[in-house]
Amino acid sequence: xxxxxxxxCLGLWGAALxxxxxxxxxxxxxxxxxxxxxxxxxxxxxxxxxxLKEVNTATVKNLSLAWMIRLTxxxxxxxxxxxxxxxxxPSTAKRIxxxxxxxxxxxxxxxxxxSVLMVDGTLYFSMPDNAWAVDARDGRELWHYYxxxxxxxxxxxxxLAMWNNYLYMETPDNYLVSLEAKTxxxxxxxxxxxxxxxxFSTPAPVVAGNHVLVGTGNDIDSPGFLQSFDPETGxxxxxxxxxxxxxxxxxxxxxxxLDAARHGGGQTxxxxxxxxxTKLYIIGxxxxxxxxxxxxxxDGDNLYTCSLVALDVETGKIRWHYQTSPHxxxxxxxxxxxxxADLPFNGKMRKLVMTAARNGYFFTLDRVTGERLVSxxxxxxxxxxxxLNRNGAPEHDPVKDPTVGGALxxxxxxxxxxxQPPAFSLDTGLFYVPEWNAFSIFYLTDLDPRGSMGLGGKxxxxxxxxxDYLSAIxxxxxxxxxxxxxxxxxxxxxxxxxxxxxxxxxxxxxNFVAHDARTGKPLWHTRIGNIxxxxxxxxxxxxxxxxxxxxxxxxxxxxx
Amino acid sequence: MLAPAVLAQRSGGFVxxxxxxxxxxxxxxxxxxxxxxxxxxxxxxxxxxxxMGGPNLLRSQLAxxxxxxxxxxxxxxxxxxxxxxxxxxxxxxxxxAVSAYVRSVMDTIGGQGKPPSEMAPPSIxxxxxxxxxxxxxQKCAGCHAVTGDLRGIATRLADPKVLQNTWVAGVxxxxxxxxxxxxKPTLVTLTPKTGAKVEGKxxxxxxxxVTLELEDGTIRSFGRDGEAPRVEVKNPLQPHIDMLPQLxxxxxxxxxxxxxxxx
Numbered sequence: 001x002x003x004x005x006x007x008x009c010l011g012l013w014g015a016a017l018x019x020x021x022x023x024x025x026x027x028x029x030x031x032x033x034x035x036x037x038x039x040x041x042x043x044x045x046x047x048x049x050x051x052l053k054e055v056n057t058a059t060v061k062n063l064s065l066a067w068m069i070r071l072t073x074x075x076x077x078x079x080x081x082x083x084x085x086x087x088x089x090p091s092t093a094k095r096i097x098x099x100x101x102x103x104x105x106x107x108x109x110x111x112x113x114x115s116v117l118m119v120d121g122t123l124y125f126s127m128p129d130n131a132w133a134v135d136a137r138d139g140r141e142l143w144h145y146y147x148x149x150x151x152x153x154x155x156x157x158x159x160l161a162m163w164n165n166y167l168y169m170e171t172p173d174n175y176l177v178s179l180e181a182k183t184x185x186x187x188x189x190x191x192x193x194x195x196x197x198x199x200f201s202t203p204a205p206v207v208a209g210n211h212v213l214v215g216t217g218n219d220i221d222s223p224g225f226l227q228s229f230d231p232e233t234g235x236x237x238x239x240x241x242x243x244x245x246x247x248x249x250x251x252x253x254x255x256x257x258l259d260a261a262r263h264g265g266g267q268t269x270x271x272x273x274x275x276x277x278t279k280l281y282i283i284g285x286x287x288x289x290x291x292x293x294x295x296x297x298x299d300g301d302n303l304y305t306c307s308l309v310a311l312d313v314e315t316g317k318i319r320w321h322y323q324t325s326p327h328x329x330x331x332x333x334x335x336x337x338x339x340x341a342d343l344p345f346n347g348k349m350r351k352l353v354m355t356a357a358r359n360g361y362f363f364t365l366d367r368v369t370g371e372r373l374v375s376x377x378x379x380x381x382x383x384x385x386x387x388l389n390r391n392g393a394p395e396h397d398p399v400k401d402p403t404v405g406g407a408l409x410x411x412x413x414x415x416x417x418x419x420q421p422p423a424f425s426l427d428t429g430l431f432y433v434p435e436w437n438a439f440s441i442f443y444l445t446d447l448d449p450r451g452s453m454g455l456g457g458k459x460x461x462x463x464x465x466x467x468d469y470l471s472a473i474x475x476x477x478x479x480x481x482x483x484x485x486x487x488x489x490x491x492x493x494x495x496x497x498x499x500x501x502x503x504x505x506x507x508x509x510x511n512f513v514a515h516d517a518r519t520g521k522p523l524w525h526t527r528i529g530n531i532x533x534x535x536x537x538x539x540x541x542x543x544x545x546x547x548x549x550x551x552x553x554x555x556x557x558x559x560x
Numbered sequence: 561m562l563a564p565a566v567l568a569q570r571s572g573g574f575v576x577x578x579x580x581x582x583x584x585x586x587x588x589x590x591x592x593x594x595x596x597x598x599x600x601x602x603x604x605x606x607x608x609x610x611x612m613g614g615p616n617l618l619r620s621q622l623a624x625x626x627x628x629x630x631x632x633x634x635x636x637x638x639x640x641x642x643x644x645x646x647x648x649x650x651x652x653x654x655x656x657a658v659s660a661y662v663r664s665v666m667d668t669i670g671g672q673g674k675p676p677s678e679m680a681p682p683s684i685x686x687x688x689x690x691x692x693x694x695x696x697x698q699k700c701a702g703c704h705a706v707t708g709d710l711r712g713i714a715t716r717l718a719d720p721k722v723l724q725n726t727w728v729a730g731v732x733x734x735x736x737x738x739x740x741x742x743x744k745p746t747l748v749t750l751t752p753k754t755g756a757k758v759e760g761k762x763x764x765x766x767x768x769x770v771t772l773e774l775e776d777g778t779i780r781s782f783g784r785d786g787e788a789p790r791v792e793v794k795n796p797l798q799p800h801i802d803m804l805p806q807l808x809x810x811x812x813x814x815x816x817x818x819x820x821x822x823x
Contacts, residue, residue, distance in 0.1 A: 105577045150578070151577025152577065194624075195575060196578070196627075197621050197624045198575055220574055220669065220673030222619070262621075290673075383805075403686075405687065405812075405816075406721070406724060406812065408728065408809055408812055410804070410805075412737065414737070440737070441724070441725060443721065448608075448678075448679055450616070452678070453616070453618065454672045455673060456670065456674035459721075463725060463740060464739060464740060464804055465739045465801070487764075487765050487767070507767065509764065509766035511766055522767050525767075525768055
């Protein structure tokens with residue numbers, strides 16, 4: 001109730017109240033992506049399609065550096081200052097320390113893979129155990145929050161969520177931490193999973209209505225789940241497992257035993273997309289475990305691993321699912337960002353969800369019902385499946401499973417794409433995604449009939465790549481309309497599309513590139529290092545900024 | 561799950577940075593003995609599950625979360641009797657000792673949940689050498705000869721797996737993710753719209769420029785503007801890369817079975 005009154009006030013006073021450090025109202029989160037970037041994908045649709053067009057196919061050639069900042073993660077040192085000693089711009093940033101560890105663990109992860117929130121002139125972003133607020137105009141650090149970890153896999157952190165004046169961050173040792181956006185001061189932290197059981201948390205939380213949606217990860221045969229927390233208090237609202245956990249749970253028939261299901265994985269390590277109309281949060285789930293051996297999993301599909309799962313945000317109930325990799329044996333998580341759009345399909349407007357999966361297949365579904373409309377191979381050399389099953393999902397070809405003699409498979413376990421956010425342009429109707437086509441030989445190394453554990457039991461050896469591309473897929477057919485050849489594994493951080501007719505991507509050769517969204521032709525580039533997060537854009541003082549990260553450095557570009 | 565290449569950096573056991581108390585060796589030894597008598601038949605000698613229906617304890621959420629027997633001891637005392645784990649009579653000290661033993665084995669779980677007790681990998685030789693020889697004659701003999709450049713290849717690369725990785729990739733490949741690179745240079749020829757061709761060894765290339773090492777050792781870069789200059793790239797591995805999409809696993813296994821005979 002109190003919160004609702006607050007919103008009304010903001011509405012009444014409008015811009016006058018929005019001094020720097022203003023918050024994100026639930027209404028703000030419902031807008032299509034334009035001036036601000038208030039949630040992981042910019043807006044709920046997952047399209048990463050900005051309506052801004054000051055930077056466009058004609059003007060992009062004048063895009064140039066506004067500022068850059070290099071961040072120093074870890075325990076704040078006196079003086080601080082961006083890792084460049086006395087040559088760094090002076091920093092007066094506030095330092096805040098939290099966490100339940102001892103502060104002496106160095107577990108790496110000093111790379112910005114996060115999406116950067118831009119709200120009211122301030123950028124908020126993260127690395128594992130670290131959060132920052134930075135002035136969006138000049139890249140000046142405003143505060144730095146450091147979390148003393150107890151351990152866990154520090155592979156990345158996908159960013160923060162925001163609700164009113166509060167921020168939310170997940171930590172590798174499985175806490176949900178809430179900060180005051182203005183000061184970086186901690187409000188509370190809540191445990192979200194057990195480190196001892198091998199869980200580690202990398203996702204950006206997503207706020208939908210009165211829910212902070214929180215996923216986690218795990219590599220050692222533990223069940224995946226999605227949780228919802230109260231944004232005000234951090235109270236758990238619901239927890240939904242992605243595998244059957246007890247007798248009678250749907251999907252149990254797709255596992256050989258309850259024990260197998262309960263250790264079956266299906267982690268929720270990449271944020272989903274949200275449809276406010278149907279209140280469905282649609283998320284892609286991770287691989288089944290053990291990842292490379294059938295063992296006690298049985299020959300069934302192993303639901304709801306490697307699936308798109310639509311949950312009711314109010315209750316956490318699963319409304320529908322569509323499995324994009326039944327009985328996966330290559331660690332092809334389906335943890336890719338789904339994209340929502342209302343588009344014509346066979347002469348009718350349909351509410352669609354699309355995904356380009358790690359396994360090299362592209363899918364278009366009806367997002368209200370989960371009905372499959374399109375499935376097609378987009379990986380040029382994808383060869384692990386022998387065709388589509390009765391649901392239109394690729395069916396694994398046993399000779400391409402990890403085998404004793406070795407199976408020559410494309411894509412590698414890294415996938416045709418991995419976690420990197422794709423983009424979709426409402427102007428071109430094209431779905432943009434990195435397409436990696438390398439081959440590996442997958443050897444089965446452990447013949448134990450019980451199967452292996454975690455990601456064990458196989459050896460994978462990379463043997464060559466016929467080429468990687470930035471690819472544009474027609475959502476109506478799943479056909480690749482154009483490919484732009486990269487001289488390296490481009491798209492490493494993900495993609496951005498804009499109404500200026502552009503698609504932004506790294507090219508795997510340290511260039512940050514703007515492409516013509518219709519043809520893929522590069523129109524602008526700058527060589528700043530290997531891109532580590534998805535490019536983003538926002539509007540400030542009437543000017544469109546484009547940001548991207550390379551490791552520990554964040555760059556902002558503007559038309560000069 | 562996540563990108564495997566990056567995960568390789570993890571330290572220690574399966575939870576990076578986690579410091580479990582080491583445990584008392586005498587208690588662990590006692591627990592191992594008790595385990596052998598009271599648990600092994602159902603949970604297996606390696607704790608990964610046995611013939612008599614006991615589940616894998618190394619991935620048991622309950623056992624993983626146990627710190628000092630507080631979760632495992634009640635199970636031994638019968639808390640899961642209804643679902644198939646009988647109460648097992650023993651002193652509380654022995655029950656705690658078993659739990660200490662279970663925890664000590666958990667400490668040996670590898671990165672990304674790899675089990676501590678993997679079987680020795682089987683021989684990868686599953687193909688037919690005769691078929692492999694035929695295939696070699698058709699598809700490889702144009703560029704290679706077992707009496708020439710590949711003479712003694714199976715002596716040089718004695719591990720059949722390394723031999724297979726190598727002949728598929730076209731360069732010695734002992735293991736690892738990622739794209740193999742030739743040890744020989746990639747040669748590039750640039751043909752400008754006007755003027756002389758330039759040849760050199762590739763340093764790096766993208767859509768915007770090509771950088772070459774010229775014959776005299778100088779490094780020069782050249783801007784690219786669409787088709788100008790025309791760029792011809794000769795990656796020594798290209799014939800092998802071109803082979804990848806066509807090669808069946810059967811062919812691959814057969815050729816390997818053949819090449820291991822070329823000692």
